[in-house]
Amino acid sequence: MQKIDDKIRVKRVPKRGIYDKKSIYQILDKEFMCTIAFIHAGIPVIIPTLYGRHENDLYLHGSTASRMMKTLKEGIELSLNVTIVNGLVLARSAFHHSANYESVVLFGKAIWIEDQEEKIQALKYVSDHIIKGRWEEARQPNDKELKATMLLKIPIEEASAKVRTGGPSDDKADYDLDIWAGLIPFKRTIEAPIPDEVLRAGIEVPDSVKNYS
Amino acid sequence: MQKIDDKIRVKRVPKRGIYDKKSIYQILDKEFMCTIAFIHAGIPVIIPTLYGRHENDLYLHGSTASRMMKTLKEGIELSLNVTIVNGLVLARSAFHHSANYESVVLFGKAIWIEDQEEKIQALKYVSDHIIKGRWEEARQPNDKELKATMLLKIPIEEASAKVRTGGPSDDKADYDLDIWAGLIPFKRTIEAPIPDEVLRAGIEVPDSVKNYS
Numbered sequence: 297m298q299k300i301d302d303k304i305r306v307k308r309v310p311k312r313g314i315y316d317k318k319s320i321y322q323i324l325d326k327e328f329m330c331t332i333a334f335i336h337a338g339i340p341v342i343i344p345t346l347y348g349r350h351e352n353d354l355y356l357h358g359s360t361a362s363r364m365m366k367t368l369k370e371g372i373e374l375s376l377n378v379t380i381v382n383g384l385v386l387a388r389s390a391f392h393h394s395a396n397y398e399s400v401v402l403f404g405k406a407i408w409i410e411d412q413e414e415k416i417q418a419l420k421y422v423s424d425h426i427i428k429g430r431w432e433e434a435r436q437p438n439d440k441e442l443k444a445t446m447l448l449k450i451p452i453e454e455a456s457a458k459v460r461t462g463g464p465s466d467d468k469a470d471y472d473l474d475i476w477a478g479l480i481p482f483k484r485t486i487e488a489p490i491p492d493e494v495l496r497a498g499i500e501v502p503d504s505v506k507n508y509s
Numbered sequence: 510m511q512k513i514d515d516k517i518r519v520k521r522v523p524k525r526g527i528y529d530k531k532s533i534y535q536i537l538d539k540e541f542m543c544t545i546a547f548i549h550a551g552i553p554v555i556i557p558t559l560y561g562r563h564e565n566d567l568y569l570h571g572s573t574a575s576r577m578m579k580t581l582k583e584g585i586e587l588s589l590n591v592t593i594v595n596g597l598v599l600a601r602s603a604f605h606h607s608a609n610y611e612s613v614v615l616f617g618k619a620i621w622i623e624d625q626e627e628k629i630q631a632l633k634y635v636s637d638h639i640i641k642g643r644w645e646e647a648r649q650p651n652d653k654e655l656k657a658t659m660l661l662k663i664p665i666e667e668a669s670a671k672v673r674t675g676g677p678s679d680d681k682a683d684y685d686l687d688i689w690a691g692l693i694p695f696k697r698t699i700e701a702p703i704p705d706e707v708l709r710a711g712i713e714v715p716d717s718v719k720n721y722s
Contacts (some may be wrong), residue, residue, distance in 0.1 A: 303552070329608070331590050333546030333555040339516070340553050342546040344592040344612050377544050379557040384640060386718065390632065390647040391654040393639075395542070399557050419603065426606075427597060427693075434603040435683055441604040463705045470648055476715045477705040480640075485698045492676045492690040502689045505599070 303403055304456040314457040317352070323398045323457055324349045326380055328426045332356075333375045336367055347376075348418075348425030354450040355418045355425075356406070365446040369408040376402050376450065383482050387464035388475040394460060396479070402455035406448040418447040429504035516616055517669040527670040530565070536611045536670055537562045539593055541639045545569075546588045549580055560589075561631075561638030567663040568631045568638075569619070578659040582621040589615050589663065596694040600677035601686050607673060609692070615668035619661040631660040642717035 306313025314320070330347045333340055343364045348355045354376070358365040368374060378400045385394040409418050416437070423431040437445070464477045489505050519526030527533070543560045546553055556577045561568045567589065571578040581587060591613045598607040622631050629650070636644040650658070677690045702718050 329592060329594050329610070331544040331546075331555060331592065333544075333553040333588065335548060335553050339586045339616065340546040340548050340588045342544060342555065342588040342590040342614060344590055344610070346608060373552045375546065375553045375555040377555040377557055379542060379544065381542050384721075386640070386643060386647075388648055389650070389654070390636060390644060391650050391658070393636070393643070393647065395559060397542070397557070401555060403552065423603060423606070427599070430599060430606070431603060433688060434599075434606065435601055435686055435688060437602070437604050441602070445604070463703070471707065471709075473648055474709070474712060475646060475648060476712045476718065477708055478718075479703040479705075480718060480721060481700040481703065483698050483700055485696050487694040487696055490676070490692040490694065492692075494684065495690055496684075496687070499687060499689045505689065505691075505693060508597075508693060 304401065304454045306456055306458050312458045312460055314459060317452070320400055320452065320455050320457050321349065323380065323400050324354070324378055325425070326398070327378045330376050330378045332364065332368070334364070334367055334372060336363070346422065346426060348422030350421040350425070352452050354452060355421045356448045356450070357419060357422050358446055360444055360446045362446070365448065368406040368448055369446065371405045371407070374404060374406060374450070376404070381482060382461070384480040385460075385464050386477055386480065388466045388470040388473050388477045392464060392466050394464070396460050396462070398457065398459045400455060400457045402450070402452055404450050404453055406450050409447040409449055412442065415442060415445070415447045418449065419445070427504050427508055429507065433502050433504055517614065517667045519669055519671050525671045525673055527672060530665070533613055533665065533668050533670050534562065536593065536613050537567070537591055538638070539611070540591045543589050543591045545577065545581070547577070547580055547585060549576070559635065559639060561635035563634040563638070565665050567665060568634045569661045569663070570632060570635050571659055573657055573659045575659070578661065581619040581661055582659065584618045584620070586616070586618060587663070589617070594695060595674070596692050598673075598677050598692055599690055601679045601683040601688040601690045605677060605679050607677070609673050609675070611670065611672045613668060613670045615663070615665055617663050617666055619663050622660040622662055625655065628655060628658070628660045631662065632658070640717050640721055642720065646715050646717055
């Protein structure tokens, strides 16, 4: 169990704060899109980007021309968030309306991966995280592509999760009101895959897509 | 048309950059969860939070005890992001894999709303944005609740959107490969509402929930 320092301690509704790595990994593994904040020219900048998790590290990939990648590779402080919204919580009072969600916030610094083999391994981690098995099916990156791609590793050191589940919680007196209360659950559903318009005839939907969930 | 300054100009894949307000509003209106970045004690902090849009302003609400609200009400620089992921783009090459998404990044400063009537109006904007019609159904905030709630307004001044749609785009030579390529579309679906376990008998599902989309 890591030390919970002031930076990551969940401040609002602290009972919703979670600090164990297993719970944090579970949330990180449900998503592949995060937002990253960093300071550039004195102002906070926020950018959404794809990520992959492997063990206790997150991996980012991007163009070597990307402002975010060029800034983060210097090892400056960053903050990263993953949020999954699971529903709307409708209470009897406007005040107690809420959302059900799972969210991770982490603070850290990126480490620039320069070694060619490590870069390929990191790319595979990102690919496996997003869609398992696709890496093996796709045409592997060539030298030119690898040269144009930057890989960053962010160790998960200072992280916390915040989760809200369940139905509404109203003030005692409000339970007598004639107001409907409950939950509207959301789900992200996967629709049928759409083959590329110019896909060559006879190529079947691969396992990575068939097994995607 | 606003001036596109360097801060908001989409730098990577600039053809995906969108700067007209109508397109930006359309994306903001599809979501209600954003992430906000600000600088606190010298480090970038990122926090997910609910928002509402009315005309050219975004509204945030939160507890007066919230660190984020207390920090933002001082009018410091902030960056805000809304991202909607619409699918995975599977190319023949690992390098050209991508995601379809709609994303808005804005820079600005929050204005603290202190007037009681303006606060109530701002709360209604947030409520209407998240679930139209619910505000009128719910028990309105009392003085104690209003006192515990902080409202912030963020004018949408420096904003840009970035959107990717459509199928994969591969290198010419790769179209001859025997590799499946295409799209896995995602959708956020709304499931059947779940009434509160202790809901009084005879209270029907209200219009706000019936009409929710």
